[in-house]
Amino acid sequence: MLIKNVSNPDLKFTDKLPKFNVNWLIIISYLTLILIFPSAALITKSFSLGPEEFWRIATSKIAISAYNVTFFTALFAAAINGVMGTLIAWVLVRYDFPGKKIIDGAIDLPFALPTSVAGLVLATVYSNQGILGKFFGIFGVKIAFTRLGVFVAMLFISLPFIVRTLQPVLQEMEREVEEAAACLGANEFQTFTKVILPPLIPPILTGVALGFSRAVGEYGSVVLVASNIPFQDLIAPVLVFQYLEEYNYAGATVIGTILLLFALISLLGINLLQQWSRRYAIQ
Amino acid sequence: MQSSNKGKNYQTILILIAIVYFTFILLIPVVTLIFEAFHKGFQPFLDSLQSVEFQEALKLTLIITAITLPLNTIFGLSAAWIIARNQFRGRALLLSIIDVPFSISPVVAGLMLVLLYGKNSWLGGILASVGIKIIFALPGMVLATMFVTLPFVAREIIPVLEEIGPQEEEAARILGASDWQIFWRVTIPNIRWGLLYGLLLTNARAMGEFGAVSVVSGSILGQTATLPIFVEQTYKNYQTEAAFSAAAILALLGLLTLIGKEFLERRVDN
Structure with missing residues (x-):
């Protein structure tokens, strides 16, 4: 018992970094070459433009309209998938039906498919000649090569994030609690809104944030x-x-820096959401 | 009785909604991909794989993956080892830094490399003067691929290493094993499924990366076009047959990845 305690790394927290060895050399040089130098190049270039020029490009009409299309479409797609992804995760965890295994396995397809392949396929399917393009054409809706096309692509790539974040949480949920609620006289709607949904909110938001950031x-x-x-x-x-x-390196740098800042903020937000989820999970 | 019937109805409606959504978003596109690639039969599909452009794209993709995979593995193993086996200040920060490439847009990753190594940068200028070309050449494409795949191996191994704990390694050390022996005889066998899982994801992403590589490649068919870029360029040139043939190959890779994932996930869980 004593030996086990001594060898447990969690118990000997040290302030000092572990002794410098070849592992550190590999990590530091790899991160420097791949991540830190390139990031530094972007940030330096941004600063070299000066605040006025940066602001002018960042708030130019074309940039504002691009943020508008990007962020609102991504938010909308992530929100829709927040609902549909939750539904799919629920159905996959709770019910049995033919084809369930296939759906479960194929949910990850957007992760595994190269994005250009996804784009090629979506452009074909939703074009005027494509099967879904024709279908929506009946209602006079054009999808490919419009903003709706952007939306569909974002739906496609963000779906697995919500389903995969939620599935393990749903699997661990205890059904006894729902039965208890039913025994105490709650109807199905009450059981859903007061018992099932509240602990799912943090993981759903985490999944939506992951999907949004990706989109x-x-x-x-x-x-x-x-x-x-x-x-x-x-x-x-x-x-x-x-x-x-x-x-136009200045233009690319400014828009790129804004996307980088967004990525870092969303990374922080997702970390906070995950901590929140974990706190819920322990209770 | 009545309420359980109602429950059944709910269930059927929810399942139907899920299936319809899945069909629209995922199933129809994938079926279309297979149909478009093979609807004229197998021969035209094979013919378009014979073109020089496709062969060059395939070769380039394989070269990039062959360079990225071992380098990324070495990094991933080192990083996982440091993070899982040590407690130190900045550990959480290091973990977050490793995660950064997941959240950065691939285009921004490519942009960073262009700004660092491109013709207009001082570093690019120096390298160009000694005849080394990074951007619009293989090294830039490898760097871009290494950027986007950086977290995979480390991310998969860290939880496995943490769960196993250091006891077996310490036992080996007490019995007189060297660091190298411990690594090969104790650690690697213990983490093999997690490591394979990380390699599988790295491989899929390395072969399939489009955005970041596209920015630094110049996308010239037959020269600097990888398979995903080949798909885009042929589609833009109205060579639909060629685009879908290459897309089918990449989709097959994706399918194999998913099957491998399913298999390895079960192993990792055990």
Whole structure:
């Protein structure tokens, strides 16, 4: 028992860094080369523009419209998937039906499929000649090469985040609590809103935040399914790409920095949400 | 009796909604992909895989993956070892830094590399003067791939290492094993499924990365186009057959990844 305690790393917390060895050398050089130097290059370039120039590009009309398309479409897609993803996770965990295994396995497909393949397929399916494009065409709705195309691509890539965040939480939920609520006279609606839903809110929000963050940064599928016309369906990552193609490094840098800042803020937010989820889980 | 019937109705409606949504968002697109790739039969599919552009794209993708995979594994093992086996100030920070590439847009990752190594930067200028080209060449594409795949191996191994604990390694040390022997004989066998899982994800992402690689590649078919870029470029050139053939190959890779994932997840859980 004594030996076990001594060897448990959690018990000997040290202020000092572990002794410098080859592992540290590998980590530091890899992170420096791959992550830190490139990030520093972006930030330095941003600062070299000066605050006025930065502000001018960051708030230019084309940039504002690109943020508008990116953030609102991503938010909308993540919110829809917040509902539909929760429903799918619920159905997968609670019910048995034919084809369940296939759906469960295929939910991860957007993770495994290269984004350009997703874009190619969505552009084909939702184009005027495509099967779903024809279907929505009946109602006079055009999807591919419009802002709705961006939305569909974002739906596609953000779905697994919500389902996969929620599934383990649903699996661990104790059904006795629901039975107890039913025994105490709660109807199904009350059981759902007062017993089932509250502990699911933090993981749902975590999944939505993960999906939203991914959708905002998405490039590959959107660039193929949208027409990428400014003020219509041009998203911020595609704008960065277009600026780079035009050798407008200042423009690319500013929009890129804003996307980077957003990524760091969302990383922080997701961490906080996960802590909140965990606190719920322990109770 | 009545209430259980009502419950059944709920259940059926929810299942139906889930299936319809799944069909629209995922199933129809995937079926279309397979249909478009093979609707003229197997021969045109095979023919479009014979083109020089496709062969070059495949070769480039394999080269990039072959370089990224071992480097990323070495980094992932080192990082996981440091984080799982030590408590130190800044441990949480290091963990967050490793996660950063997950949340950064691939285009921004590519942009960073262009700003650092491109022709207009001082570093790019120095490298160009000694004849080294990073951007619009293989090194840049490898760096971009390493960027987007950085977290995978480390992320998968850390929880496995933490769960196993250091007891077996310490026992080996007491019995006189060297660091190297402990690593190969004790640690690696213990983490093998987690490591394979990380490798599987890294491999899938390395072969499938589009955005970041596209920014630094220049996307010239037959020269700097990887398979995902080949899909985009041929589609833009109205070579739909070629685009869908390559897309089918990449989808097959995705499918194999999912099957491998399913298999490894069970192993890791045990």
